[in-house]
Amino acid sequence: MRVKTAGLTALVTVPALLLATACTSGDDERPAKGEGRTTDAPTSASTDTGKGGGGGSGGDAGGDASVPLSGPQLERAALASGDLADFQVSTGKSALAPAGQPAADRPQCQPLADAMGDKPSPRAARTANRGLGSLKNLGLAVSASLSAYTEAEAGKLMSGLKSAVAACGEGFGANLDGRRGSYREVRTAAFTVSGADETVSWTTVGTNEGAVAPIHLVVVRKGATVARFMALDLARRTPPRVPREVADKQLAKVAQVLAG
Numbered sequence: 001m002r003v004k005t006a007g008l009t010a011l012v013t014v015p016a017l018l019l020a021t022a023c024t025s026g027d028d029e030r031p032a033k034g035e036g037r038t039t040d041a042p043t044s045a046s047t048d049t050g051k052g053g054g055g056g057s058g059g060d061a062g063g064d065a066s067v068p069l070s071g072p073q074l075e076r077a078a079l080a081s082g083d084l085a086d087f088q089v090s091t092g093k094s095a096l097a098p099a100g101q102p103a104a105d106r107p108q109c110q111p112l113a114d115a116m117g118d119k120p121s122p123r124a125a126r127t128a129n130r131g132l133g134s135l136k137n138l139g140l141a142v143s144a145s146l147s148a149y150t151e152a153e154a155g156k157l158m159s160g161l162k163s164a165v166a167a168c169g170e171g172f173g174a175n176l177d178g179r180r181g182s183y184r185e186v187r188t189a190a191f192t193v194s195g196a197d198e199t200v201s202w203t204t205v206g207t208n209e210g211a212v213a214p215i216h217l218v219v220v221r222k223g224a225t226v227a228r229f230m231a232l233d234l235a236r237r238t239p240p241r242v243p244r245e246v247a248d249k250q251l252a253k254v255a256q257v258l259a260g
Contacts, residue, residue, distance in 0.1 A: 063259050065197075065223025068148040071126050077225075077257040078128040078146045083249055087142075090131040102174035102181075109172035111160040112186065112204075115217055116174065119145060120228045121160075123153045132246060139235025142246055144227065146254070151224040158221050161200040171204070181208045189216060191242070195251040196220045203239070214239045218247060222254050 069077065081089045101117035104110045114120065119127040124147035134140035149157065171184030183204045191201035198221040205214050213236060218229040227250050231240040 065225065065258055066151040068125055068150060068224045069146075069254075069257065070148075071128075073257050074126060074128040074146050074148060077250075077253045079130045079132065079144055079246070079250055079253070083253070084132070084246060086134060086136045087243075087246065088133045088135060090133070091129075100176060102176040105173040105175070106168065109164055109168040111157070111164040112168055112172065112183070112202075113174040115161065115219060115228060116230065117176070119147050120219055120226050121157050123157065124149055124226070134243075139233050139237065140240060140243075141232050141234050142242060143230045144246065144250060146250065147226045147228070149224050149226060154221050154224050154226050155198075157226060158198045158200055158219065161219055165200065165202045179208075181206055183207075183215075189241075191218050191244075191247075193218070193220050193244075193247045193251055195222060195248075195255055197222055201242075216240050216242050218242045220247060220251065222251060223258075225254050227251065227254070 079089050083089065099118055101119070101122055102113040104113035111121065114122065118129070127145050127147040130144045130146075132142040132144060134142075165186060165188055168186045171182065171186060173180060173182045175181075183206050186202055186204045189201045189203045191199055193199050199218065201216070201218045203214060203216050205212060213232055216231045216239075220227045220229075227247070229242040229247055229250075231242045233240040
């Protein structure tokens, strides 16, 4: 059964990943495991600061979480069909969703706008994106991305998010591809992920062209690897929350790849 997204399309043009094929539950063919594609940033997007250095591929990490994962490692670590029995996992992205990083109208809120883009921040060296649709809670859509940074840049990302959540409680506006969304009531939300070094979790309410929807975002750091989750209830029945089992499974797969 497909969840209708009429009225929400304009709203989620800024949180681009929420228009992935995770917006459906159970009626689309599931992609084969390993079909995903990792997006590599230009070389200039990654600095040489932090443990592991900018040139580390992660291929010889030997369990060292401070070494950035390579593209193939990110794909192996990213969520795939069969990882979570109650979720459909997609590697596709809706043609309705624009690409890039939203621009916030308040500089101190830019980290929160970035978190709704193609990757958690422009400093990501490479990113693997997934969309998840709940097979039990019809309408719950979750975007999940896994990004490689230097450990220093990953730490800066988390610090920036913490500061932005504290500074932007009244909300902010964001623009992407000429389309604007407003986000109000930014609030810290308790969330724990097994195996994480740091976790930042917050809720906000997105509004655009008369559409209103609560959104829950969680960003997790494990060494030089950052996982970002964003949840929206497309059926608009209950305030969405990123399922704990989704985040825990993602971090467990990262640990498995790091261990070789």
